[in-house]
Amino acid sequence: MDYSKSGNPKGARRAPRGPDHAQKGAPKSTTPPRETKEQLLARLKAAAAQKDPKS
Secondary structure, eight states, rough: OOOGSSSOOOTTTOOOOOOTTOOOOOOOOOOOOOOOOOHHHHHHHHHHHOTTTTT
């Protein structure tokens, strides 16, 4: 029995992507600015203070 012919057919490996993928003239996506270590610590301390108001 030829097992290579059983199952679903394999998809095209080098199929072009859809027409909306990386069109020319599309605006570049920007990553949000990273917060500094001081900002991160302040945010974590504020979240801890809201969670446990005893201390």
